Amino acid sequence: xxxxxxxxxxxxxxxxxxxxxxxxxxxxxxxxxxxxxxxxxxxxxxxxxxxxxxxxxxxxxxxxxxxxxxxxxxxxxxxxx
Numbered sequence: 588x589x590x591x592x593x594x595x596x597x598x599x600x601x602x603x604x605x606x607x608x609x610x611x612x613x614x615x616x617x618x619x620x621x622x623x624x625x626x627x628x629x630x631x632x633x634x635x636x637x638x639x640x641x642x643x644x645x646x647x648x649x650x651x652x653x654x655x656x657x658x659x660x661x662x663x664x665x666x667x668x
Contacts, residue, residue, distance in 0.1 A: 593642045596638075597609070597643060608629075611628075612629070613643060616639075617644075622640070
């Protein structure tokens with residue numbers, strides 16, 4: 588989705604629901620609240636929530652190594668492993 592399109596959708600959202608509800612929506616999306624829960628909250632379909640989700644941001648997944656495992660790598664690097 589283009590940045591201009593995302594901006595248009597965001598402005599339309601704020602015009603219809605208000606800035607506070609926009610903040611609430613973004614907080615819910617960031618917290619991983621289910622689409623159905625958000626849909627119920629805004630009285631819209633899950634499909635509409637999916638469209639908002641795609642318009643307002645992106646899902647980022649990353650792999651994080653446990654600190655104790657990272658410590659083993661550090662030990663090996665210092666010649667203790």
